[in-house]
Structure formats: structure tokens, C-alpha cells
Amino acid sequence: MHLKPLLAACLLCAAAATAQDAVTPEPPLDVDAARAELGKRLFYDTRLSGDAALACASCHQPALAFTDGLALSDAYSGAAHFRNTPTLANVGFRDAWLHDGRLGTNLNDVAREMITETYLMNMDMRIMQERLKQDPVYVEMFAAAGMSEPSNGGARNALMDFMKTIQSRNARFDTGEMSAAAQRGQGIFEGKGQCVACHAGARFTDDQPHNTGVPSNPDIWSDPERHSAFVTYAKFFGVPNYMNLREDLGAYIRTHNDDRRRGFLTPTLRELTYTAPYMHNGVFETLAEVVDFYDAGGGDDSLKDPRLRPLGLVPSEKADLVAFLEALSGESFDVDAYVWREDDFDYVLIEDWRNVQN
Ligand code: HEC
Numbered sequence: 001m002h003l004k005p006l007l008a009a010c011l012l013c014a015a016a017a018t019a020q021d022a023v024t025p026e027p028p029l030d031v032d033a034a035r036a037e038l039g040k041r042l043f044y045d046t047r048l049s050g051d052a053a054l055a056c057a058s059c060h061q062p063a064l065a066f067t068d069g070l071a072l073s074d075a076y077s078g079a080a081h082f083r084n085t086p087t088l089a090n091v092g093f094r095d096a097w098l099h100d101g102r103l104g105t106n107l108n109d110v111a112r113e114m115i116t117e118t119y120l121m122n123m124d125m126r127i128m129q130e131r132l133k134q135d136p137v138y139v140e141m142f143a144a145a146g147m148s149e150p151s152n153g154g155a156r157n158a159l160m161d162f163m164k165t166i167q168s169r170n171a172r173f174d175t176g177e178m179s180a181a182a183q184r185g186q187g188i189f190e191g192k193g194q195c196v197a198c199h200a201g202a203r204f205t206d207d208q209p210h211n212t213g214v215p216s217n218p219d220i221w222s223d224p225e226r227h228s229a230f231v232t233y234a235k236f237f238g239v240p241n242y243m244n245l246r247e248d249l250g251a252y253i254r255t256h257n258d259d260r261r262r263g264f265l266t267p268t269l270r271e272l273t274y275t276a277p278y279m280h281n282g283v284f285e286t287l288a289e290v291v292d293f294y295d296a297g298g299g300d301d302s303l304k305d306p307r308l309r310p311l312g313l314v315p316s317e318k319a320d321l322v323a324f325l326e327a328l329s330g331e332s333f334d335v336d337a338y339v340w341r342e343d344d345f346d347y348v349l350i351e352d353w354r355n356v357q358n
């Protein structure tokens, strides 16, 4: 795959023209540089959560390809999440978002879900808007981005543009520097592993839900904070018997079609070296464990995708497959292009504020 050399600093101005070449032949994403810069500041600002304790970046950390290293995500104070935080690498190219794929519109809607959901950031949009309007830096940045005064919708659009700039760069797979082991692993991935059946294309996902029989994570049901977040979610989506349920039904919640039970969106396989633990509930800590899982034909589930069969891989083949998966990770996102470095989130007193227009 052809890859143009890319200056990190240029991502915000020219993401559409360069970065996606590394990742996907899909049409370039439309990114407004000034909005993305505003979105970058918002992404690191804890004032977007109700109690000003959590920023997007608390859970989506740049050094971990915008994940948090936890099996199950933390959440708003007094709650805990029942899912693993997904990477935001190449997230602008997805057709559907969240592990169950329940949002299929755009990243603006995903941002709203993150900000307002009680067990995520628990923020009231009206308060958020007022907080933004109190900050002269935002007033300036919204104007520079061609939006009048700070608003909820504008903030979500800016977050969306920032997220679109998060694109993988210079994985050994793209630069043609794969080791011999990784090249053998690619052969298994495309051949007897049948991995490409679902992990297809340059992002290594078909954006569709499948049941692979991933075992349940018991910590969801034994921790009252996680369990109550799950009940809140299942009740909202009209899942029958949600009080007694002890399994995450995944994509079922979209259609209430029983065949979809325990189906989860195929995740991208890019940036895996940064994003452990794996799966929607973080049950596997290493890539070796994931490969063992597939070697055994996936998990134990009556609705499991029939394409998952025992593979009979010998230890050297498993190691090659892991080497290939590792070669799909690129440069760290912990660089200035993706990180708002200034800690300037304190409010500055606006002199004579009653008479100041913003
Ligand atoms: C408390 C931790 C936490 C915070 C804070 C948080 N997220 Fe998330 N994020 C998650 C979890 C967990 C999921 C998966 C949820 C699910 O599957 O239901 C997720 C999913 C996402 C996704 C979907 C990714 C995909 O591939 O489907 C996007 C995009 C996203 N978050 C963006 C944001 C933005 C923008 C913010 C700030 C406005 C934010 N998140 C704040 C934990 C968090």
C-alpha cells in the first residue's frame, strides 16, 4: 500500500489529503482545520462532564491509541461502565459506532451520547453551553471556526472533526517493513485463519456485528456500579427481563431480533499493540490469548458465526499471526497533533461581564 510521508503537524490542516492513504481507499474525510483544533481543546477539557472530573481524554488516552488500558471502562463518579473503551483510530471511517453498533448516523451523535449519558460524562447540554460561553478562549476559537457563539451543536461538530483527524500512520504493514514472521502471519490471516472474512479492508473491519462467542466478563455482574449502568442501558433499549439478565446482548438491542444476540461490531485491528485488553468486555489481556481463542474455533455460543472453526495452528503459526497483528500498529498518537498540551481550562474573569456580548 502506498504511503505518503506525513508531517504530524500537518494532520489538522491536511488530514483529508494525506493520512487516509495509509489506512483506507475510502473517500477522504471532510475536515475543517479550525473546527478540528477547537475539537482538540474540547476533547481534553474536563468541564465537558457534569462534575468537571472527566474529559473525553480520561478514557480515550492518546498514548494508548485513545483507549484506557482497562478491561472495563471507568465512568462518571458513582457509576462504572460495562464495556471496554474502543480505540478512536480511524473512527471517522466507520459506518456504525459503539460495540453494539447502536449509532449509525455520525460522530456528532456519538459525542452527544458520550457527553450526556449518565454513566459516561453525565452532562446537561445547556450547562455545557453556558460553561463554554464563559471561557474567552472558546469564544475566540468558535469565531475562528466560523461559528458564532459557543453552542452545543457546534462543540459536537468540532469534536467530530477532531476525531476524523485521528488516523493511523506508518504501520510496518503500510511501509513494507514487515518481518518474515509477520509476513507468514499475513498468509495465515488471509488463508487458513479466515480472519479476512470479517476483518476486511484497510481498517480490518467490515463494520458489521458477529457472534464470536466471547465469554462474559463476570466483573460486570458482580460490581453493583457496573451492573446498574447495564440495567439503565438495557431498560432504555426495551430489553425484556432486564433486571434478571446476566449477559450483554450486543447488537440485539438494535432490532430485538434474536439472531443478533451477543453479536458485537467487528473492531479495527489497527493499533492493537496500544489497545489491550481486547474484546467488547476486555476479557482477553494479550494478543496470544485472542489467537488461542480463534484457534479453538471461538467461544461456546449456540449463535456463533459458523465460519469460526478450530484452526489447528501449531505454536510457531500462532506466533506468526501475533507478529502480523502487531505489524498493523503505527506511530503513537501521543504527539502535538493530537494532544492539547496547554493546561488553560481555568476561567478568566470577564471584566464588566454584564455588558459584554459573546
Ligand atoms: C468514562 C469513559 C469515557 C469517556 C469520558 C468518553 N468515552 Fe467514548 N467511549 C467509552 C466507552 C466505554 C465506549 C463504548 C461504549 C459502548 O459500546 O456502548 C466509547 C465509545 C466511543 C466512540 C465509538 C467508537 C467506536 O469505534 O464505536 C467514540 C467515537 C467516542 N467514544 C468518543 C468520545 C468522545 C468524543 C468523548 C468526549 C465527549 C468520549 N468518548 C468520552 C468511554 C468513554
Ligand code: HEC
Pocket (backbone or CB within 6 Å): 099, 189, 193, 194, 195, 196, 197, 198, 199, 209, 210, 211, 212, 214, 264, 265, 266, 267, 268, 269, 272, 275, 277, 278, 279, 280, 281, 287, 290, 291, 294, 295, 305, 307, 308, 321, 325
Ligand atoms: C465471523 C467474523 C470474524 C472472524 C472470522 C474473525 N473475527 Fe476477530 N473479531 C470479530 C468480532 C465480532 C470481534 C469483536 C468481538 C467482541 O468484541 O466481543 C473480533 C475481535 C478480534 C480482536 C480483538 C480486537 C480488539 O480491539 O478488541 C482480534 C485481535 C481479532 N478479532 C483477530 C482475529 C483473527 C486473528 C482472526 C482469524 C484467526 C479473526 N479475528 C477472525 C469477528 C471476527
